[in-house]
Every structure is written in C-alpha cells, then in structure tokens.
Amino acid sequence: MKLSVIDWAIMVIYFVFVLGIGFALKRYMKTSTDFFLSGRSIPAWITGLAFISANLGAQEVIGMGASGAKYGIATSHFYWIGAIPAMAFIGVFMMPFYYGSRARSVPEYLKLRFDEKTRGFNAISFAFMTVLSSGISLYAMGLLLQTLLGWNFSVSILVAAVIVLIYVFLGGLTSAIYNEVLQFFLIVFGFAPLVFLGLKDVGGWSGLQSRLATVATSNGFAAGAWTHSWSFTGSPSANPMGIEWFGLAMGLGFVLSFGYWCTDFLVVQRAMAAKSMLAARRTPLIAAVPKMLFPFLVILPGMIAIALTYKSGSSGFALPKKSDGTFEYNMAIPLMLGHYFPSGMLGVGLTALMASFMSGMAGNVTAFNTVWTYDIYQSYIKRGASDEHYLWMGRMATLFGILVSVAAAYVTTFFNNIMDMLQLVFAFVNAPLLATFLLGMFWKRTTGHGAFIGLIAGTIGAATHHGLTLPMGAQAGVKGGWFGLIHVYPSELAQAFWTAIVAFTACFVVTIIVSLATRPRHESELKGLVYSLTERTSDEQLPWYQRPALLAVVVLLGAVILNIIFW
Amino acid sequence: MQLDIRLPIGLMFSLLGALLAVFGLISDSSSFRNSLGINVNLWWGLVMLVFGVVMTLLGRRGTASARLAEESPEGKKIEELEHQRGLEKES
Numbered sequence: 117m118k119l120s121v122i123d124w125a126i127m128v129i130y131f132v133f134v135l136g137i138g139f140a141l142k143r144y145m146k147t148s149t150d151f152f153l154s155g156r157s158i159p160a161w162i163t164g165l166a167f168i169s170a171n172l173g174a175q176e177v178i179g180m181g182a183s184g185a186k187y188g189i190a191t192s193h194f195y196w197i198g199a200i201p202a203m204a205f206i207g208v209f210m211m212p213f214y215y216g217s218r219a220r221s222v223p224e225y226l227k228l229r230f231d232e233k234t235r236g237f238n239a240i241s242f243a244f245m246t247v248l249s250s251g252i253s254l255y256a257m258g259l260l261l262q263t264l265l266g267w268n269f270s271v272s273i274l275v276a277a278v279i280v281l282i283y284v285f286l287g288g289l290t291s292a293i294y295n296e297v298l299q300f301f302l303i304v305f306g307f308a309p310l311v312f313l314g315l316k317d318v319g320g321w322s323g324l325q326s327r328l329a330t331v332a333t334s335n336g337f338a339a340g341a342w343t344h345s346w347s348f349t350g351s352p353s354a355n356p357m358g359i360e361w362f363g364l365a366m367g368l369g370f371v372l373s374f375g376y377w378c379t380d381f382l383v384v385q386r387a388m389a390a391k392s393m394l395a396a397r398r399t400p401l402i403a404a405v406p407k408m409l410f411p412f413l414v415i416l417p418g419m420i421a422i423a424l425t426y427k428s429g430s431s432g433f434a435l436p437k438k439s440d441g442t443f444e445y446n447m448a449i450p451l452m453l454g455h456y457f458p459s460g461m462l463g464v465g466l467t468a469l470m471a472s473f474m475s476g477m478a479g480n481v482t483a484f485n486t487v488w489t490y491d492i493y494q495s496y497i498k499r500g501a502s503d504e505h506y507l508w509m510g511r512m513a514t515l516f517g518i519l520v521s522v523a524a525a526y527v528t529t530f531f532n533n534i535m536d537m538l539q540l541v542f543a544f545v546n547a548p549l550l551a552t553f554l555l556g557m558f559w560k561r562t563t564g565h566g567a568f569i570g571l572i573a574g575t576i577g578a579a580t581h582h583g584l585t586l587p588m589g590a591q592a593g594v595k596g597g598w599f600g601l602i603h604v605y606p607s608e609l610a611q612a613f614w615t616a617i618v619a620f621t622a623c624f625v626v627t628i629i630v631s632l633a634t635r636p637r638h639e640s641e642l643k644g645l646v647y648s649l650t651e652r653t654s655d656e657q658l659p660w661y662q663r664p665a666l667l668a669v670v671v672l673l674g675a676v677i678l679n680i681i682f683w
Numbered sequence: 684m685q686l687d688i689r690l691p692i693g694l695m696f697s698l699l700g701a702l703l704a705v706f707g708l709i710s711d712s713s714s715f716r717n718s719l720g721i722n723v724n725l726w727w728g729l730v731m732l733v734f735g736v737v738m739t740l741l742g743r744r745g746t747a748s749a750r751l752a753e754e755s756p757e758g759k760k761i762e763e764l765e766h767q768r769g770l771e772k773e774s
C-alpha cells in the first residue's frame with residue numbers, strides 16, 4: 117500500500133487538530149477536578165459518544181473486523197446481547213450510585229461502600245490492566261503500520277505515544293473526551309464508504325450470504341453459519357465460535373459485558389464527567405444507539421473480506437495466511453481499506469484507524485492517571501497535599517503511564533487475535549468484580565470483608581479454571597492448561613467465556629458466605645451507596661425522551677429487533 | 684464556557700471534505716478502478732463538507748454571548764411580563 121501526498125495531508129490535518137484541542141483546553145485545567153473529571157461539566161451527547169469511543173481502540177476496530185471474518189455475524193453478540201443490555205443497566209440502575217456518591221473513580225466507590233483493602237486491590241489491579249491495554253493498543257498500531265505501510269515499528273509507536281502524551285498532559289480528561297468524539301466521527305466517515313463499496317461489490321446482503329455459504333461449507337459448517345447469529349448455537353460444534361447459547365448468553369452477555377461496561381473505570385469515567393446526574397444516566401443510553409449500529413461498520417467489512425477471499429478465481433482480494441496456515445484475520449479491515457479506497461479516501465480510512473488506536477490509548481491513560489493519583493498516590497503515598505500537587509501528579513502519572521505502555525507494547529506478542537487476549541485479561545480481573553458491585557449495590561448486608569475475600573476467590577477461580585482447560589489445538593502455557601488438563605474447549609473464546617462464568621460464580625458465592633459471617637456496616641453509613649437505602653429520583657416531570665428508564669426500553673427493543681433480524 | 688467541541692469537529696471535517704472533493708474533481712477516472720468506478724473522493728468529500736459546515740454553524744450558535752432581551756421572542760415576553768407586574772420601570 118502506497119500513500120500519496122493527499123493521504124499525508126489528511127493525516128497531518130488530523131494531528132494538528134488533535135494537538136490543537138489539547139492546547140486550547142490547557143487554560144481550563146486549573147484544579148485536579150478539571151484535569152481528572154472535566155470539572156463534571158460535559159453535556160450528555162459528548163460523554164455518550166466518548167463512552168463508546170474510549171472502547172473503540174485496537175480491540176474494537178481491528179478485533180471486530182477480524183472476528184467478523186473468523187466467526188461471521190455471530191460477532192454481533194458482543195453488541196446485541198453484550199454491550200447494549202449492559203449499557204441500559206448501568207444507565208438506569210448503577211449510575212445513581214456512581215454519580216450520586218460523588219466518588220471520583222470506581223475504586224473510590226468501593227472505598228465508600230466497602231473498605232480500604234477492597235479499593236486497594238481493585239485500584240492496583242485496574243492500574244495494571246489499563247496500562248497493559250494501552251500497551252496492546254500501541255503494539256497493534258505499530259505492527260499494523262509496519263506490515264501495511266512499511267513504517268518503522270519503533271518510530272510509529274513513539275510518535276503516537278508522544279502525541280497522546282501531549283494532548284492528555286495539557287488538557288486532561290476533557291482533551292481525551294473531545295478527541296474521542298472527533299475520532300468517533302472520523303471512524304464513521306472513514307468506514308461507511310468501505311461498507312457501501314464492499315456490499316455493492318459482493319451483490320448486497322443476499323450476495324454476501326451466498327458467498328459466505330461457501331465459506332461455511334468449506335470449513336465444515338452448515339451453509340448459514342456465518343450469516344445467522346443464533347440459529348447454530350444449539351451445540352458448540354455447529355458454529356465457528358465454538359460456543360453454545362448458554363455459555364454465550366451467560367459468559368459474554370451477562371458476566372463479561374456487564375463486567376466491562378458497568379464496572380470498568382475507563383468507560384464509567386466518561387459518564388462521571390457529565391454535568392448532572394441526569395446527563396450521567398443518559399450517557400450510556402445515548403451511547404447505546406450508535407453502538408447498536410457499529411456491527412455494520414466494523415463486522416461487515418471482515419465478513420466481506422473472507423467472502424472475497426473464498427471466491428474462486430479473481431476477486432482481486434485475498435487475506436494473507438500465516439506460516440501455520442491460518443488466516444491473518446487482523447489484516448481484514450486494513451487490507452479492505454487498501455483494496456477499495458483510492459488515494460484521498462485511503463488517507464481518511466487510515467487516519468481513522470490511527471485515531472482509534474490513539475484515542476483507545478488516551479482513554480486508558482486518563483483512567484490510569486486518575487486511579488493512580490486519587491486511589492493510590494493520595495491514599496497510600498501522600499495524603500493531604502495541595503490540589504496543585506495532585507494536578508502535577510496527574511500530569512506525571514500521564515507521562516509514567518505512557519512510558520510503561522510503550523514498554524508493554526514491546527512485550528505483547530502472543531495471541532493470534534487481540535480480542536481473545538483482552539477477553540482473557542478482563543475475565544481474570546473484571547469478571548469477579550461484577551459480582552462485587554451487584555451485591556454491593558443491591559444487597560445492603562454485603563460487607564467489606566465479604567467483598568474483598570470474594571474478589572480474591574473470583575480471581576483465583578478464574579486462574580484455576582484457565583489453568584485446567586485448553587482451547588482445541590493449543591499447547592499448554594499462556595493459553596491455559598498450565599495446571600493440568602481436565603477439559604478442552606472448541607475455541608479460545610469459549611474458554612474465556614467459561615473462565616468468566618467461573619470467576620463470577622466463585623466471587624458471588626464467597627462474598628455472600630463471608631458477608632453473612634461478618635458484621636455489616638450501619639445502614640446510616642450506606643445511604644446513597646445501596647439501592648434499598650437511596651431515595652429514588654422521580655423522572656415524571658421530564659419529557660419522555662429524557663427519561664432514562666424509557667430510553668433504556670427503547671434501546672433494548674432495538675437490540676431485540678436486530679437479534680431477530682439476524683437470528 | 685469551555686471550548687465548544689462542535690467547532691473543531693466542524694472545522695476539521697469542512698477542511699477534509701473540501702480537500703477530498705477538490706482532489707476527486709481533478710483526478711482522472713482511472714484512479715477509481717478499485718472503488719467500482721465511483722468517484723468516492725468527490726461524493727464522500729461533499730458529504731463530509733456538509734457535515735463539517737453544519738457542525739461549525741451549530742458550534743458557533745452554541746457559543747454563549749450577551750444578547751439584548753428584545754432580540755428574541757422569549758426575551759420580549761419576559762420583559763413585557765415584568766413591565767406588567769411593575770418589576771421593571773420604562774426607562
């Protein structure tokens with residue numbers, strides 16, 4: 117793929133605007149609240165778009181395209197039973213506690229609700245995880261630019277890291293959020309023509325269906341396996357994902373998705389920056405609308421890519437193969453851009469890709485600097501310093517976080533699908549967390565000891581399950597089985613979903629048992645932190661389109677309809 | 684009042700859209716063999732330009748600035764009400 121002057125010009129314009137936003141926002145960063153929480157002043161539509169864009173990094177764009185090629189339309193489960201119900205739930209039920217408690221971070225909510233050790237455990241594991249994710253984002257970008265354009269790996273990741281550093285350092289969370297919104301529109305405008313051209317080329321949805329039937333049958337599945345999301349989930353061996361409906365609904369739909377969208381500070385932080393409780397509650401609900409349509413933007417190109425690859429004769433497009441004979445799925449979207457776009461549009465598409473990597477990284481860095489400064493530095497290292505000092509610390513943490521991500525980028529080189537690896541990390545750290553939050557928010561009897569021991573039990577549960585199972589065809593090691601081997605799953609995804617289910621269950625059960633055996637906190641201390649002890653706000657006087665509960669119903673209906681259409 | 688995000692978004696997309704559209708106009712049709720013969724630069728550039736201009740206008744309108752009450756119908760109504768109730772004297 118060769119870039120011409122116009123592609124470079126587009127890229128440069130984008131970078132100028134990104135940095136410009138950082139410089140323009142610098143003068144508004146006066147207190148640590150401005151820097152870490154945008155002064156709680158952002159309108160809901162902006163936090164809403166940032167809510168999904170923060171997650172729109174390497175994992176989403178490249179990973180979802182790759183999964184689209186690998187598993188077909190079933191990848192939409194990540195959206196239509198995964199993200200959407202979780203977003204409706206956090207907006208209606210959980211946001212009142214996050215925003216209402218005035219906690220500045222998710223770990224800080226745990227401190228208010230439970231105790232110091234639960235917060236410490238969560239803050240440290242979260243800080244570790246975000247830096248890792250940020251490193252993965254960088255790594256994926258460096259590798260992509262290297263294979264695609266022949267750019268030097270180290271130079272690309274260093275340039276990206278420096279740009280992110282500058283705009284987050286200057287403008288804090290506001291800068292990150294603004295650039296996420298900018299990137300959101302860039303992705304939409306960069307990918308929509310790709311989907312249009314690709315679909316036109318293969319003869320529309322019906323043309324794609326018949327092409328994908330060939331893909332399915334030559335892989336030993338029924339003809340519709342790539343174009344139906346639920347029909348073939350009766351048994352794990354009938355669909356390319358290698359998972360049955362229960363593991364899918366429970367593992368992905370409930371534990372992983374709710375765990376991610378409802379408790380991950382990376383996304384929750386965007387809602388916390390909203391200007392009012394109502395805006396905070398609407399944030400995930402507004403986000404759910406474009407999120408619902410994203411499969412068409414990111415999964416379809418992957419499906420078209422595999423369809424063209426299997427088309428006998430000359431479609432002019434083929435996914436390259438790795439040395440072990442499997443496809444280079446992660447190249448699906450980038451190569452499609454090169455295949456359909458002329459110079460000019462190619463610049464927009466590639467800039468959108470780069471933007472998604474960079475803002476994914478910025479999202480992680482802003483979450484990291486907040487948790488580091490408030491939950492680790494202010495709590496354990498230096499209490500009671502001046503606000504200027506913590507603002508300074510936030511900037512230093514930004515620098516430190518980016519340095520560690522660059523180091524992490526050089527370490528990340530194992531899995532053939534970034535998605536699977538992230539799911540695994542989330543399963544260990546996040547899946548037990550969901551049980552802690554659900555019990556903490558909706559059962560007032562839950563105690564700090566219960567939450568802490570439950571979290572440890574959940575993480576141990578996840579590690580044990582992962583250590584005792586393997587995906588089919590894998591060697592014992594990073595992919596599991598390092599403990600022994602009692603079960604083999606058809607795919608890495610199936611293993612990850614079940615790891616999450618085990619972690620959640622272990623945490624849920626242990627938290628209840630330990631809570632019942634320990635002394636609960638007095639109810640007066642839990643006001644505003646637990647559902648049954650918090651006054652419900654009334655939405656009656658609001659126009660219907662502003663009522664969170666009603667918006668949630670609309671959003672859920674949309675997801676149900678999409679599930680039925682692609683059943 | 685902080686920077687209105689719609690301004691940078693609007694300006695960037697106007698600029699990118701105009702650039703793409705012009706580039707699409709001056710390049711010859713052989714460069715669109717890959718994109719099924721469609722001049723995707725021109726058409727999509729125009730779409731981006733329209734989006735950019737709309738965002739810029741919205742962003743400019745959203746910028747807070749002091750305006751006289753008589754300039755808007757709502758402001759006039761409030762003034763009239765205040766006169767009727769004697770809250771404000773005719774100057």
